[in-house]
Amino acid sequence: MSGGKGAKVVPLLRRPCPVCGKAPVTEYRPFCSKRCADVDLGNWLDGGYRIPTNDVPDDFDPEGGSAED
Numbered sequence: 001m002s003g004g005k006g007a008k009v010v011p012l013l014r015r016p017c018p019v020c021g022k023a024p025v026t027e028y029r030p031f032c033s034k035r036c037a038d039v040d041l042g043n044w045l046d047g048g049y050r051i052p053t054n055d056v057p058d059d060f061d062p063e064g065g066s067a068e069d
């Protein structure tokens with residue numbers, strides 16, 4: 001048998017904080033802190049990840065667009 005060198009165990013669950021890349025804290029997984037959790041949540045609420053709706057944008061022109069006059 002050869003020496004057991006290089007047998008490095010890398011935990012699969014050890015992912016960095018998706019916001020800042022620091023090591024996550026169990027309490028706020030997968031984030032490193034409440035602040036980063038809030039930042040991610042803020043992205044959702046702020047439209048960073050916009051949910052498609054049936055609402056028509058204000059600048060939408062149902063007539064077909066190029067109204068040059």
Ligand SMILES: [Zn+2]
Pocket residue numbers: 017018019020021022031032033036
């Ligand atoms: Zn973080």
